[in-house]
Amino acid sequence: MEISSSRASLAFIAAGMAGFAGPAVAQVVGADAVACSDPGAAAVRVHITGFKTGDGSVRVQAYGSNPADFLATGKWVRRVEVPLQGRRSLDVCLRLPRFGDYAVAVRHDANANGKSDWNDGGGFSRNPRLSLFHLKPAYADVVVTVRRDTPAIPIAMNYRQGFSIAPMRDAAGR
Incomplete structure (x- = not known):
């Protein structure tokens, strides 16, 4: 009797684990999360990787088609801020006003103080190369066209590392 209940328990555990066997799908977060599941909505999913820590908050901003507005104070067309919560x-x-050309900027406020500090990170659509002397890329280097079928925009975070700005290296040195 004890053996059959152990087998039943193992079968139950295996059945439960089978539900987790599929590929992991990243949860879309932020105030506009629902817009990315609506095929008719002018929205884009931004896939951000390489956070130095899981602390602080992340601000994602979309700028419209006017290059003069790119990174200008208050000129973004949509901004979403979310806590990292260990991720x-x-x-x-990002829900957008319409389909078209946009530049996306991301800032990791590592200590969540609302200010830009040397330990904070940043990134842009199309992942341009940054340096201490070139922190603001040209609009032409980061602009993406958002359509109904636009895949997620990948953005790798960059941080100050000595005298350079670059994505964080993992334990393997990559």
Whole structure:
């Protein structure tokens, strides 16, 4: 009797684990998360990787088609801010006014103080190369066209590392 109940318990555990066997799907977060599941909505999913820590908050901003507005104070067309809550990668949805050309900027406020500090990170659509002397890429280097079928925009976070700005290296040195 004890053996059959052990087998039943193992079968129950195996059946429960089978539900987790599929590929992991990143949860889309932020105030606009629902917009990314609506095929008719002008929205884009931003897949952000390489956070230095899972602390602080992340601000994702979309700028419209006017290059003069790119990174200008208050000129973004949509901004979403979310806490990291221990995550090292994140998918954020941005609801946009319409389909068209946009530049996406991401800032990791590592200590959640609302200010830009040397330990904070940043990234842009199309992942341009940054340096201490070139922190603001040209609009032409980051602009993406958002359509109904636009895949997620990948953004790798960059952080100050000595005298350079680059994505964090993992334990393997990559």
